[in-house]
């Protein structure tokens with residue numbers, strides 16, 4: 283039987299950062315296993331035959347206001363300073379997203395757009411994000427605008443993304459989508475934004491580059507758990523799977539990516555275009571934009587949202603609602619009865635984390651519970 287001090291399940295961001303912290307600060311041995319044939323978890327990217335870096339599990343743009351998180355990752359990568367400026371196909375027009383003052387002029391006749399712009403600035407000021415629910419409470423013009431954004435940008439996209447019927451969508455929740463009273467076309471306004479200059483996989487490889495860290499790929503915890511004698515276990519896989527679905531399955535939304543090579547220099551005008559109202563897919567991503575790569579070919583991925591079915595596809599988004607939270611809490615409570623077994627990451631915590639929150643969670647977990 284293999285003897286090891288720390289076993290980490292999952293070589294995604296959560297597992298890699300935890301391994302690095304334990305190795306660097308505590309100088310202890312760690313074995314990191316992953317059932318996939320690569321490190322990086324869902325941030326994994328790879329160079330295709332044309333030299334274009336492909337985000338295998340969907341477009342990943344790093345953004346954060348946490349200086350500590352930015353500084354931590356910057357020890358392992360240089361950055362391509364990148365701002366995501368997506369568009370959405372609305373009424374046949376590829377319009378700026380999030381909906382802002384520029385979008386008004388793209389989708390409405392000029393006089394109408396001017397009227398909306400004037401009213402919005404008068405009522406709310408400039409450079410503010412106003413939930414469309416709040417617009418709906420205002421006069422008729424702004425109510426019309428709120429309904430337009432709700433129906434054309436949000437409703438059908440949400441239906442596709444989450445596989446819901448319109449009546450299942452809670453309008454109060456969905457109406458939190460904002461209109462941005464600004465001409466800033468960036469999707470995020472965070473202080474730090476970028477793409478690792480040599481890709482996410484290289485960044486994670488650098489994080490894991492420590493002689494105290496051993497990595498074993500193509501290794502599922504379920505197959506090896508009786509062969510490894512560990513003192514501490516850190517599990518970044520699915521918490522319900524760990525407990526053999528004792529209380530039932532935690533639901534997830536899954537995705538399917540149709541990755542296609544195109545014989546053109548550029549396929550679309552920007553990295554990500556959403557299709558709220560047309561087609562069955564939700565969005566198309568063109569990968570060469572992320573690192574501004576040059577090639578006379580290009581690669582796109584067409585993203586479809588689908589139900590997660592155990593054994594058939596991958597877990598992507600936890601479906602966070604009170605019922606599922608309750609179920610997760612049962613697992614969490616149960617997990618506390620185990621000694622020296624810890625859960626974290628998007629699957630272990632059953633929580634959607636952007637990458638910066640994943641990093642923050644792993645750093646804080648180490649500081650508060652392990653150090």
Ligand SMILES: Cc1cc2nc3c(=O)[nH]c(=O)nc-3n(C[C@H](O)[C@H](O)[C@H](O)COP(=O)(O)OP(=O)(O)OC[C@H]3O[C@@H](n4cnc5c(N)ncnc54)[C@H](O)[C@@H]3O)c2cc1C
Nearest residue numbers: 292294295296317323324340342343503519627628636637
């Ligand atoms: C489509 C999509 C787009 C995203 N875009 C962005 C973005 O633009 N910006 C942003 O900040 N964040 C984005 N994210 C979030 C980002 O992917 C996560 O924050 C991050 O990947 C979480 O890392 P993790 O290590 O917790 O989980 P994961 O990356 O899922 O890693 C968990 C690892 O555990 C392994 N594992 C699971 N079970 C087992 C087992 N039984 N045995 C062995 N190994 C196992 C898995 O194979 C996996 O490699 C996006 C997420 C998705 C789904």
